[in-house]
Amino acid sequence: GENVEQHPSTLSVQEGDSAVIKCTYSDSASNYFPWYKQELGKGPQLIIDIRSNVGEKKDQRIAVTLNKTAKHFSLHITETQPEDSAVYFCAAPGSQGNLIFGKGTKLSVKP
Amino acid sequence: GAGVSQTPSNKVTEKGKYVELRCDPISGHTALYWYRQSLGQGPEFLIYFQGTGAADDSGLPNDRFFAVRPEGSVSTLKIQRTERGDSAVYLCASSPGGTVKRETQYFGPGTRLLVL
Numbered sequence: 001g002e003n004v005e006q007h008p009s010t011l012s013v014q015e016g017d018s019a020v021i022k023c024t025y026s027d028s029a030s031n032y033f034p035w036y037k038q039e040l041g042k043g044p045q046l047i048i049d050i051r052s053n054v055g056e057k058k059d060q061r062i063a064v065t066l067n068k069t070a071k072h073f074s075l076h077i078t079e080t081q082p083e084d085s086a087v088y089f090c091a092a093p094g095s096q097g098n099l100i101f102g103k104g105t106k107l108s109v110k111p
Numbered sequence: 112g113a114g115v116s117q118t119p120s121n122k123v124t125e126k127g128k129y130v131e132l133r134c135d136p137i138s139g140h141t142a143l144y145w146y147r148q149s150l151g152q153g154p155e156f157l158i159y160f161q162g163t164g165a166a167d168d169s170g171l172p173n174d175r176f177f178a179v180r181p182e183g184s185v186s187t188l189k190i191q192r193t194e195r196g197d198s199a200v201y202l203c204a205s206s207p208g209g210t211v212k213r214e215t216q217y218f219g220p221g222t223r224l225l226v227l
Contacts, residue, residue, distance in 0.1 A: 006153075034215065043115075043202055043218040044154065089153050096167035097206075098144055099216060101153030 002027040004092050006102025013080050014110050021105045023090035024072040030092045033073045034099070035064060038087045047088075048075070080109045113137070115219035117203050123225045124193055132188040132222045134203030141208030143186050144216060145178055148200040154218075157201075160186060161208060193226045200224070 003026040013019050025033075031052035036044035050057045050064045050073065057064050063076040077084055087106050091099040116135045124130050136143050141162050146154035156170040160180045168178070175193075180186040190197055200223050204216040 032214075036218070043220045046215055046217070049215060091153075094156060096159050096169075097142065097214070098146075098156040098159050098167065098170070099154070099204075100156070104151070104153050 002030060002092050002094055002100045004090060004100050004102045006090050006105060008105060009103065010106045010108070012108045012110065015080060015082060017080055019075075019077045019080055019084070019107055019109075021075045021088055021090070021107075022072060023074070023092075023102050024070075025092040026071065027092070028068075028071060032093050033064070033066060034091050035075050036089045036091065036101075038089065038104075040086075044089060077107075080107075082109050082111050085109045115203055115205055115217055117201075117219040117222050119222060120220065121223045121225075123227065125227050126193060126195060128193050128226075130190050130193060130224065132190075132201050132224070134186045134188070134205075134219060136184065136186070136203070136205030137217055138184075139207070140205035140217075141183065142206045142214070142216075143180060144204045144206075145186070145188050146202040146204065148202055148221070150199075154202050157188070190224075193224075195226050198224055198226045 006023045034049035037047045038044045066073040087104045090102045094100045118133045143160040145157040148154045159167040163183045175191045178188045200221040202221045204218045206214040206216045
């Protein structure tokens with residue numbers, strides 16, 4: 001079955017800097033990779049996703065890149081702001097369409 | 112439009128008691144998932160419904176856990192004889208249900224269960 005590894009577990013950046021979170025997956029057949037942001041006391045919120053027919057997708061300050069050969073994908077946040085502080089999860093599809101999540105990255109953006 | 116809703120938002124119970132957690136998916140979504148999230152961890156899959164039927168319940172930890180979705184919309188997760196280790200956030204997600212392996216799943220706010 002699918003296995004997702006996420007690094008780093010914590011990340012602290014200065015406001016305005018960039019943040020990068022990386023994930024690897026094991027199932028070469030996986031074809032959909034979402035990223036979720038979870039704030040304290042709330043459910044995960046989808047922020048961006050990528051399907052395997054593209055290598056990069058951008059949405060304002062957020063981008064995701066996918067390397068199918070190496071089986072890894074990354075989240076890039078540019079010009080970070082204090083409100084970007086949260087826990088970020090990557091995921092990949094399981095055998096029945098359920099999502100297999102990484103362990104999360106706690107991002108802290110210092111003003 | 113309305114997102115996924117879950118009730119109650121918090122539930123405190125005593126060891127050995129029975130609890131029910133409710134999920135209202137986004138209207139029209141045929142796929143519904145339950146996940147459990149322990150502190151400091153990512154969500155872990157419990158069960159998946161396509162319509163009224165449980166398409167995959169391989170994530171349920173044991174037979175104390177059961178879920179239903181009788182009319183293909185609202186779902187209830189039921190936990191019998193609760194144990195302290197059941198304490199976690201229980202998350203529900205829904206998706207349109209077409210090509211489920213490539214669809215966005217929308218999560219509810221979760222129910223925080225504490226078993227004393």
